[in-house]
Amino acid sequence: MMGHSHAVSGALVFAAAAPFLPPLVIGRPLQPGEVLLGAVLSAGAALLPDLDHHDGTLAHLFGPFSRLACRAIARLSGGHRHATHSLVFVALAGAGSRAAVERWERGFTDGLTFTLLLFAVHALRSHTSGRCADSRATTVGLAAIGTASAHTWLPGTGTWLPYAVVIGTLTHVLGDCLTRQGVPLLWPYRRRFEIVLIKRTGNRFETRFLVPVMTAGTLVLVWLAAFAPTALTG
Template identity: 45%
Template sequence: MRMMGHSHALSGAVIWLASAPALAGLTPVAGNALLPAELLAGALVCAGAAMLPDLDHPSATIAQTFGPATWLLSKAVNFLSGGHRHATHSLLFCVATGLGAHALAQYSTVGRDIVVVLMIGLALRALAVGVPGRTITSAVVNILLTAALFLIFGSLGVGYGWLGLAVGIGAFAHVVGDCLTERGCPVLWPIKGRWLLPYKIGFKTGKAFEQKLLAPALSVGIVVLLYLRLMPGITMG
């Protein structure tokens, strides 16, 4: 089984908030990643990107993010990747999506904006923004809130030079998370073989550990990291 969507999204946000200072110091494309608006946008994008590998699963909730549009996208990804937990759950996919997003950020404003909107929408859907049991209504709510956030970030002058990093890191966070479950991932796809912890160690998804320990711990981590990053006079290496 795969990790639950909200756990993936929360882990993506945590990893971005934790690594933003190092990324800002290491590469010019992430130079503004610590500015408040950029930091929040990056956390949301990375959270959404942490859902990307599961677009190979048309039955997953995430495939309903924007209604028929993301369902059709999921069907296409499922066909092209060879089914669930194949090509999209690999290092190659993480690198390819990261490089692709970076290229769009550099050379295509329209393409960049489509990726940003999709990532924000995926993050909101994974965090259960919507109306339970109402697929179309939830899709409409998601679209409206996604559009609002995108416009707000635009009005605040958010740049997306770091987009490729956020997408690649988010997808990688997903792969690492699924490697900790009992099924593992084909990390080195197309080479056969799955990376996973032994069955009695790898946690069972959707059970008490994930719902009562992992997800709350990740949520607390986000709050703490946001406080450390955004509060004046507090720095963290």
């Protein structure tokens, strides 16, 4: 799947789970602003597994610098769709972010929020068109504004941020199971799991049907979860 598709799917799954899982995981329901922010952060987290892809969405974020970083991660993880596309990576991302939030509290929360917003804005193409430098500056600016807003008005972000990381990364890994070559879910066990619904990344089914349907579904579910949660929970 394309980076844009992964981002939208991460937001969709977070929005769908928002009325149900947070009370079980963090002991309280999410506030409307947290539902909206969480969907965007999960969209950003849904790109994390592709840090192993030298030509993926994140590799183009900061030109040669991000491509070099992605190449290094690919070497360390065994290549594209290896270690970072597994349940082990999902578990480590969630546990690691939780431990870091507990250790460094608001500083880490703000840093990770900014990073995931940066990824999400880039993937969802919310930045302006034009020169690359202008687009990157706008992407960074929007991520900074979102982080400052979360810091000011959503002080409880750290309590559920690791949950958003797990939702996003897990959605990415399962989404790639729908494509050819699949993913090694049980890495380091090498068997790849796949149910091929998307025969070629970026085909018409993905770009003209799947992404628009997921986008519309995300908007509806975010609104219901944020402003009419009883409609979903009964």
